[in-house]
Amino acid sequence: MNTQVTNRALIPAEWRRAVCAALAERGDRVQITKRAKLDWVSAFPCAFEYELYTVLEETLKGETVEGRRVDGMRPEGETYEFFFEFENRKVYGKINLLTPERRIVLIISSHIPNKGDEL
Amino acid sequence: MKRLAPIDENPPFAGLERVKTKMPVTVPVPEAVGREPRVLEVEVNGWRDPVDGEVYLSGNTTAFLDQIKAHEMGLLAPEDFKLIRERLQLTQEEISSLLQIGQRSWTRWETGRERPTRSINVLVRSLYDGIITVPYLEELRRPIDHEPFSKWRCSVCQNLYRTSRKQRVQIEEEVADGRVA
Numbered sequence: 001m002n003t004q005v006t007n008r009a010l011i012p013a014e015w016r017r018a019v020c021a022a023l024a025e026r027g028d029r030v031q032i033t034k035r036a037k038l039d040w041v042s043a044f045p046c047a048f049e050y051e052l053y054t055v056l057e058e059t060l061k062g063e064t065v066e067g068r069r070v071d072g073m074r075p076e077g078e079t080y081e082f083f084f085e086f087e088n089r090k091v092y093g094k095i096n097l098l099t100p101e102r103r104i105v106l107i108i109s110s111h112i113p114n115k116g117d118e119l
Numbered sequence: 120m121k122r123l124a125p126i127d128e129n130p131p132f133a134g135l136e137r138v139k140t141k142m143p144v145t146v147p148v149p150e151a152v153g154r155e156p157r158v159l160e161v162e163v164n165g166w167r168d169p170v171d172g173e174v175y176l177s178g179n180t181t182a183f184l185d186q187i188k189a190h191e192m193g194l195l196a197p198e199d200f201k202l203i204r205e206r207l208q209l210t211q212e213e214i215s216s217l218l219q220i221g222q223r224s225w226t227r228w229e230t231g232r233e234r235p236t237r238s239i240n241v242l243v244r245s246l247y248d249g250i251i252t253v254p255y256l257e258e259l260r261r262p263i264d265h266e267p268f269s270k271w272r273c274s275v276c277q278n279l280y281r282t283s284r285k286q287r288v289q290i291e292e293e294v295a296d297g298r299v300a
Contacts, residue, residue, distance in 0.1 A: 026178035
């Protein structure tokens with residue numbers, strides 16, 4: 001998986017809106033990798049899964065949320081990595097919005113930042 | 120408990136193959152008990168990308184895992200929230216007002232979009248089981264009314280708890296005389 005990144009900047013509102021719409025609807029519009037799910041469970045064993053969707057949605061509703069675009073992801077899509085907060089802990093997130101439909105989001109990462117997870 | 124993991128009709132993108140995979144479900148125990156959470160292993164359906172081996176789980180699957188977790192924690196199911204509200208012949212707005220919560224919270228519990236805390240679950244189960252009643256909850260919305268009997272004073276208004284006017288006068292006299300602390 002290629003993860004070339006460009007500079008940190010405000011995440012585009014259009015991308016945030018599309019991702020929030022999918023996160024709000026859930027069902028098959030939101031997919032999470034098994035790895036990301038296991039990381040989330042490991043970091044927050046008592047939390048419900050929906051709390052991840054809720055906190056991501058709330059974070060991405062923010063006009064000033066910053067992130068970094070990640071190019072070359074598989075499958076084809078528009079991917080951003082960013083940080084968010086849950087239970088007073090900083091969490092690293094990476095979401096791929098599948099294009100060209102822009103209907104389904106893949107949660108690629110949701111874990112406590114590792115070394116190198118800097119934006 | 121019969122657990123039928125949901126199966127999504129379509130993969131999120133082309134080229135994926137169906138796969139069954141096991142996921143952990145952590146069931147926290149009440150903190151007072153002080154034990155480690157229980158971890159169950161649940162088989163779910165997902166999609167595997169044969170190119171990089173990545174496995175994807177949909178929102179339906181994660182909702183299913185949340186459902187198991189809530190059940191194991193003893194939390195009321197969304198249909199239970201609806202059942203109790205309908206049994207009490209209350210609207211969502213009315214029951215939210217009784218419980219002194221936002222209406223959106225009740226709606227989310229009833230639709231299963233969110234889960235209640237254990238404390239709320241205890242409260243609603245008590246209501247469900249008839250241990251506490253609607254008139255009692257209505258009473259709790261009012262400022263503290265020091266009607267029935269006790270000699271204790273409210274720390275806010277300094278009135279005596281739980282006394283009738285007559286009893287209150289009597290107890291205040293006893294307090295003044297030093298007969299009651």
